[in-house]
Amino acid sequence: MADLKAVYAAVDEPSSLDALDLFAEHWDKKYPKISASWRENWPNLSTYFKYPQEVRRLIYTTNTIEGFNRQLRKVTKSKSVFPTDDSLFKMLYLAMMDITKKWTGRRQDWSIIHAQMALFFADRMPG
Incomplete structure (x- = not known):
């Protein structure tokens, strides 16, 4: 790797x-x-x-996503069968709400990344 x-x-x-x-x-x-x-x-x-180094690092860094997926797997692991797809979606939604409540930290270089992304995606980012 x-x-x-x-x-x-x-x-x-x-x-x-x-x-x-x-x-x-x-x-x-x-x-x-x-x-x-x-x-x-x-x-x-x-x-x-075409993106600056800080934005590229944000793109290829997957630790947060992997951690999030690990927490979702932990929730679904105890149940092997769900009666309906809807019941699975509801459980994942509730788990996601609990997981994201704990997200309090910020990236150290977030202000730089945010400013650079605002330049590239001005039409998609609020001012």
Whole structure:
């Protein structure tokens, strides 16, 4: 994973392509489809580099999402069968409400990220 992280955490697109080349040299013998998939999808993946470093870090950091999903799994694990899909949705909704009540912390660099996102998404963000 560290080799792949060098690709998406690179400073700019050319550095990222260099990191992808290094990744391919090291891993293509064992996992040839990974770098091939990245190269095939590069036009979509490379749009990521139009954002500043802080915003990109926010995009690729998934710890919060993984923690949220882990807490939802903990709630549903004790029940193996739900009578209806609606009952599952209700339970997940209530669990989500409890989980998000505990979210009190802020990212240290949130004001910088917010200002940069306001520039990129001015039409979607309240002023």
